[in-house]
Amino acid sequence: MNHKTQVAALAALAALAVVSAAGTASAAAPADDVATAPVAPAKAAQPVDQAPAQPAGGDFNSNLHAAWEAGNQSAGIATGPGVLAGSALGAAIGCPLGAITGGTLMAIPTAGTLSIPAAVAGCLVGTAAVGGLGAVLGGAAAGVPAGLYAGVTTFNALQARSAAGGGAPATAPAHG
Numbered sequence: 001m002n003h004k005t006q007v008a009a010l011a012a013l014a015a016l017a018v019v020s021a022a023g024t025a026s027a028a029a030p031a032d033d034v035a036t037a038p039v040a041p042a043k044a045a046q047p048v049d050q051a052p053a054q055p056a057g058g059d060f061n062s063n064l065h066a067a068w069e070a071g072n073q074s075a076g077i078a079t080g081p082g083v084l085a086g087s088a089l090g091a092a093i094g095c096p097l098g099a100i101t102g103g104t105l106m107a108i109p110t111a112g113t114l115s116i117p118a119a120v121a122g123c124l125v126g127t128a129a130v131g132g133l134g135a136v137l138g139g140a141a142a143g144v145p146a147g148l149y150a151g152v153t154t155f156n157a158l159q160a161r162s163a164a165g166g167g168a169p170a171t172a173p174a175h176g
Helices: 003-028 031-036 060-107 115-164
Strands: none
Touching: 060 115
């Protein structure tokens, strides 16, 4: 698989995970069953001197931190090629756009004598403006899905291991 295919697959998996999680949450308790469900009795409050009990799923914050770090690493790695592709595409679009605009605007007032220098200047301005915008958009388009996928996958794996009694939460797995 090449890089573009991997990014597209990761984005599709992240979207599928969000949609399936939303569907599971909405299908978990139908609205008419909620009205007839019995209410559970309230639990007695713990005394102030005792620390709250550890939740069954392990240390949520440690798992969340490890997932965040895994997402940061993957997003950072994927952002580089996205910035490169966005810059190249933006420069390829911006240079002709700036050259046409700059050359055309200077053709009439200068009787065509400054059309070529204005077209060159317009190309430089268009390359900088549209290339910079392309870099931002390309980096975000590549980095965000990769970071989301890695973070969600790591968090779910760590939570599942903690819930299964796998001991203390581990650090984020190395991506490499």
